[in-house]
Amino acid sequence: MLRLIGSHYHFRRAVPQAVQACLGRTEISLSLAHCPRTGGCSLCSHGHTV
Numbered sequence: 001m002l003r004l005i006g007s008h009y010h011f012r013r014a015v016p017q018a019v020q021a022c023l024g025r026t027e028i029s030l031s032l033a034h035c036p037r038t039g040g041c042s043l044c045s046h047g048h049t050v
Contacts, residue, residue, distance in 0.1 A: 008033045 001012045009032040015025050 002032075003029075 003010045003012055010029050011032055012027055012029045014027050015023055020026055
């Protein structure tokens with residue numbers, strides 16, 4: 001999922017329940033500050049894990 005925060009896009013992905021306890025997180029978010037929106041869309045469409 002892509003979110004626009006200010007003028008930068010952020011890529012957000014849920015963490016699988018099996019590893020949430022180990023990571024202590026339910027989601028991971030990466031800033032795409034220097035990546036165009038199309039790059040973020042490519043991450044989403046290909047199902048890349050973060």
